[in-house]
Amino acid sequence: MQYQNIITIEAGKRGGKPCIRGMRITVYDVLSYLASGMTYEKLLNDFPYLTQEDILACLSHAADQ
Secondary structure: OOOOOOEEOOOOOHHHOOEEOOOOOEHHHHHHHHHOOOOHHHHHHHOOOOOHHHHHHHHHHHHHO
């Protein structure tokens, strides 16, 4: 998956951590929710501005690290 257009890093936002589409939710946030057992569906319901593609981009980014 091409996540480079979805995952952004800005020095002044969230301490320069990788974020999703310039928003304040980080890749770490999404991965933490998934690791705690939250399903895609629950994550998308709790954060309606996220898409399934955003979640997959977080996973791809983490796999590359």
